[in-house]
Amino acid sequence: MEDLTLLLGFAGIFAFSAPLIFAVVGETLIERAGIVNLAVNGTILLTAMAGFAVAARTGSLVLGFLVGALIGAAVAWLIAFSSITLKQSQVAIGFVLTLLTRDLAYFLGNPYMGLAGPRLPSWHFPLLKDVPFLGILFFQHDWMTYLSYLVIFLGWWWIFHTRPGLILQGIGERPAAAYARGTDVNRLRYLYSVVGGALIGLAGPIYSLSVKAGWKGTISGLDGLGWIALSITIFGGWNPLRAAFGVYLFGFLQWLGLVLQPRLPGIPSQVLQVAPFPLMILTLLLVNIGNAEWVERTLAALPDRWRHFLKRLLRALRANPPASLGVPFEPE
């Protein structure tokens, strides 16, 4: 019994993480193309509200998800348009949009507060669901959770194992070189913004139609998750596999706080509730510490054996952002 409880708890992490997976992979695609979409938090809130509202009105879950994807794509397109065509700062526009979409979600979502709406039913994967252990862990969820596995793998495969993926890396690293070889950098940046935005836009309805069903306005408990997604994108080193690991780690830490609360009465429960956030920051720090110059200098002073080991470790962890991230490209 105790084992099953534990297993079900672990399984919950995968279902709970599905929306963040979509958001993180979407953001990874956009940033790989060299654009920063800072509006993730607001996008998730607005699409959660809109997806729920549409699904509640029409009774159609598919429409709810579709509307979410469309809004996410539209917000991302706006950022691309402002930065590529209007030559404005992506950071400023993204920041303003995240505030705007957040407030819009609360304002427009008022009539839908606390309504009963449809909810994505669980759908157990035939055959696979009966595999001992793994069945419960991975295959007794709902469709969007299964799609989240696929999104991780597809994102990784696309970026690192296809020709268009290579071009995608190129426009984020050296857009001028890619342009010289005949790539229409800005058109691709638009394209990846819209595709990535649609993925981010799916995260909202996955919350409001599945993971945390319903819309409760400011007390929905979704505000802030978008910022987590942004930081996990960085922690993930712009690699969908690593990012997915970060998302699951975050989910695990949150779940751990919950399970430990009754078992560690000596630790204030607030500490456990907040712990995942500083732990994520620490991880971020650890991952990127290899990029700092002072670390190099400190390492150089160490004895050889230590230095080689640490250097290799840091190199393995290290993630470099796309060189032209956030830098607009103007074809000469």
Add this chain to the structure above:
Amino acid sequence: MRKSLFTVFAFVLGLSLILSACAPKTPTPAPATQAPATQPPATEAPTQPPAPTVAPTEAPTQAPFVFGMLLVGPYNDRGWSQAHYEAGKYVEQKLGAKMIYLDKVNPADRPGTTASQLAEELVAQGARLIIFNSDDMKDESTKFAQEHPDVFVIMASGDQVWKEGKAYTEIPNMINIMGRMEYGKMIAGCAAALTTQTGKIGYLGPLINDETRRLAASAYLGARYCWTKYLGKDARDLAFKVSWIGFWFNIPGVTDDPTKVADDFINSGYDVIISGIDTTEALTQAKKAHDAGKAVWAIPYDFIGACEEAPDVCLGVPYFNWGPEYLKAIKAAAEGTWQSQFVWAGPDWKDINNPDTSAVGFVKGKALSENAARMVDQFISELAGGLNLWVGPLKLQDGTEYLKEGEVATDQQIWYLPQLLEGMEGQSVPQQ
């Protein structure tokens, strides 16, 4: 250089766009009721006498009495705040008074503003009485009432003006109102005990304080009574676990996620979840498990219509009906018969669901079996007949004696219950 100038320009432009887009947001929550309310006070306010006890007798005949309400959550949250909002509507209808209100009065939604500032805003719009609706605003309401002796204040769920209470302060212009939800929770506990198949009941608690402790304990007392008396089972076979999330609703990074807590209950074999928080995660997660084929039920809280979100798993809902007590207090303010007092209003035992007389009620849900429903009715009539579950012998969670054999708890002992009771699992005291 030019680029950074552009950035700043774009940012300022965008920000001003946002601000202008959001500016009407604060007043809009009270659109219909607010407009007429703002007209009379401008000319009339100065003529009104300052002391509340000498409230005007001629004014009400010309202009309606305006009262303001500060709601901690959204006015339509189908929970705590909506119950207050609808009580305000009830008073408007019964008394011909006018309500103006501001909702989402909490630090997360309105950083940097305090409840007393917002109360002043309502006074500026003509309110002569302010209702503070949350435990959170207790200190703010004291501060406001003391600074504005000419404005009537109702502090819901507070105990500042309870002469026999621990926090007594003399504030002539304040009334405390609270419903005896202990009874509602006892009935909820009874319904849970009559329904559970695993003998495990989970209680989804908010933060730990006097109020939440005594409500969780009441649910346990009701559950234990029906479990032993009606089902003839052993009290030791009944598991009753309280998990606190840390606030009245979920705030990522601050509280535990109630969705996960509810799932955790369900995964570990707790088949009835009683909610003590403002949102309905217990109900929605029970519904999800129910749709996946599990036998799981839930009991929401606060608001009479809370079951509608998932009737197939809802055993019923204990709810507040603030209307009658608000009506009395506001009427007293308007007619000049106001007296500072602490009101702890119970159900009307003739009919606990009478909207004009009962301060707390319980609506049975669709998922409650016929047999259990009959026993719940019997329990309610026993309570109406004088059954008291706050009678010794009762021990606190750590084993110390709370009530001696035959000792009946006083209101103070119940209100300030120091720990959970023996037999309940879960934290009793917030960790500092």
